[in-house]
Amino acid sequence: MKMTVPKFASMKSKEKITMITAYDYTQAKIADEAGIDSILVGDSLSMVVQGNNSTLPVSLDEMIYHGKIVKKGVSNALLIVDMPFMSYQASTEKALENAGRMMKETLCDCVKLEGGEEFAQTVFKLVSSGIPVIGHLGLTPQSINIFGSYSVRAKTEEQAQKLINDAISLEQAGAFAIVLEAIPLNLAKEITQKLKIPTIGIGAGLYCDGQVLVFHDMLGLFDDFKPKFVKRYASLKQDALKGIKDYIKEVKNNEFPTLEYSYE
Numbered sequence: 692m693k694m695t696v697p698k699f700a701s702m703k704s705k706e707k708i709t710m711i712t713a714y715d716y717t718q719a720k721i722a723d724e725a726g727i728d729s730i731l732v733g734d735s736l737s738m739v740v741q742g743n744n745s746t747l748p749v750s751l752d753e754m755i756y757h758g759k760i761v762k763k764g765v766s767n768a769l770l771i772v773d774m775p776f777m778s779y780q781a782s783t784e785k786a787l788e789n790a791g792r793m794m795k796e797t798l799c800d801c802v803k804l805e806g807g808e809e810f811a812q813t814v815f816k817l818v819s820s821g822i823p824v825i826g827h828l829g830l831t832p833q834s835i836n837i838f839g840s841y842s843v844r845a846k847t848e849e850q851a852q853k854l855i856n857d858a859i860s861l862e863q864a865g866a867f868a869i870v871l872e873a874i875p876l877n878l879a880k881e882i883t884q885k886l887k888i889p890t891i892g893i894g895a896g897l898y899c900d901g902q903v904l905v906f907h908d909m910l911g912l913f914d915d916f917k918p919k920f921v922k923r924y925a926s927l928k929q930d931a932l933k934g935i936k937d938y939i940k941e942v943k944n945n946e947f948p949t950l951e952y953s954y955e
């Protein structure tokens with residue numbers, strides 16, 4: 692059954708919501724077949740696919756390209772695409788134009804963007820225009836140059852209060868869910884209790900309405916860094932290394948290909 696935005700939103704306090712990132716057809720197909728509720732084409736692809744050291748370089752055209760190829764692998768999951776850095780910040784009009792392109796060209800179900808109260812007008816405009824929006828608060832990687840590091844956010848009472856206000860603003864503006872990244876678990880709990888829309892945590896503890904992880908992190912493909920919140924459910928890089936090393940050895944030793952793999 693195809694997941695829709697209203698169905699996703701109504702899962703709050705009934706059933707935990709699952710989300711994973713995917714960046715291409717094959718990854719999306721695996722996640723969808725596994726029964727995931729939602730798939731995010733994250734701008735983290737700047738780091739795990741393109742090899743950049745932040746999410747800033749990825750362009751709108753590149754996000755649209757990945758949105759399109761992921762869409763082909765999705766049958767049931769809700770498909771979310773991240774709006775990349777500078778595709779929605781300049782003005783509400785620019786945001787609408789670019790989110791509109793994202794929806795029309797990828798046929799995704801909704802978009803996600805980073806930021807709080809300052810983006811409430813933008814969220815309102817998108818939602819009124821028929822574009823469902825997920826918010827993203829806490830560690831917002833597109834602001835890395837303001838903060839200087841990927842550390843846990845909102846550790847002071849004042850910062851926590853601002854985050855609560857931001858979450859309420861996004862809900863009032865019409866966002867149907869909010870991703871909470873790298874914040875103390877009790878702050879995430881308070882926000883989750885205060886909001887009627889679901890919270891999706893990543894490094895935000897055990898009291899959120901759902902959970903998201905990066906595909907490459909949770910399957911052990913990407914080991915450039917390992918934040919505390921990442922749990923590894925597989926060791927794909929180790930498996931791939933072993934497979935490729937065995938292949939090299941067999942070709943060098945004339946053990947592959949054998950007749951079995953040859954045409955008459």
Ligand SMILES: Nc1nc(=O)c2c([nH]1)NC[C@@H]1CN(c3ccc(C(=O)N[C@@H](CCC(=O)O)C(=O)O)cc3)CN21
Nearest residue numbers: 735738739746832841842843905908913917918919920
């Ligand atoms: N592969 C990947 N996974 C991600 O989760 C992810 C990306 N890329 N790119 C965009 C952002 C960047 N993210 C990050 C990156 C590093 C930490 C990290 O090292 N955190 C420290 C925090 C220490 C502290 O403040 O106490 C940690 O050790 O967990 C966290 C989130 C999350 N996002």
Ligand SMILES: CC(C)C(=O)C(=O)O
Nearest residue numbers: 712733734735870903
């Ligand atoms: C980590 C998730 C929430 C994200 O925004 C991304 O993958 O870009």
Ligand SMILES: [Mg+2]
Nearest residue numbers: 733734735773
């Ligand atoms: Mg992102």
